[in-house]
Amino acid sequence: MILSLVPSPKLPSVEIDYADKIAHVFVYFILVLTIIWAFLKKNKHKNIPFTTLLTIIASSSLYGILIEILQYASKTGRNFEIPDIIANIVGCLFGVFLYKLIKNLST
Secondary structure (H helix, E strand, C coil), X not given: CHHHHCCXXXXXXXXXXXHHHHHHHHHHHHHHHHHHHHHHHHHCCCCCCHHHHHHHHHHHHHHHHHHHXXXXXXXXXXXXXXHHXXXXXXXXXXXXXXXXXXXXXXX
16 A cells, blocks of 8 residues: 555656556455465365455455545545556456466366
């Protein structure tokens, strides 16, 4: 959250096309995998119910939307961007997809 709200002039510049969107996908991918790992560790389940996976996707996506709104409201030079929200959601979906893929391969 802190990195998402730091004024943009203080961030290093990267000369890779869509690096910002790739970073969003990666961060939310890791966020979802971390939540899934914590859920599995705490509940000792071998399977996460579909509704729980939907809740993980929804809550992580809403967190990303909240960050975008805070960037807009904080006036730190960061911008509210719909493509960032889309990248966040894609990262969440990739995280759940990887979990399901690994789960299916291990059974």
